[in-house]
Amino acid sequence: MSTPELAPRRTFGGVIAVWIAAAVIGVAVGVFAPADARASWLVAGLGVSVVLSFAVQLAYGRSQGFTQRVAAGALGALFVLGVISLGFGLAGVVPG
Known part of the structure; x- marks a missing residue:
């Protein structure tokens, strides 16, 4: 039998950190990758x-x-990168 933790650390911060890292990666792809290679990057x-x-x-x-936290981090990163890629797509459609 294991003893319960008296003051467990909050684990939601790790999920948010992955979302922020995904946003940074997405912006870096938008800045540094050529337009025709953005999807693969x-x-x-x-x-x-992930x-x-x-x-x-x-x-x-x-x-x-553990599984729920990893899934929340990965799905949140998918959502963040999806919104960023939607922004890239809309920016490519708008004449400039």
Whole structure:
């Protein structure tokens, strides 16, 4: 039998950190990647975000809710990168 933690650390900060990292990756792709290669670089950025989510949650060392936290980080990163790619698509359509 294991003893419960008296003051467990909050793990939601790790999920938010992955979302912020995904936003930074998305903006970096928009700045540095050519327009015809952005989609493939965004997919690579999503892969980095998934691995980062896994690593951050492993660093917390808590097994309760591990899968849910990793999934929340990965799905949030997917949403963030999707919104950023939507912005790239709309910027490409608008004449400038």
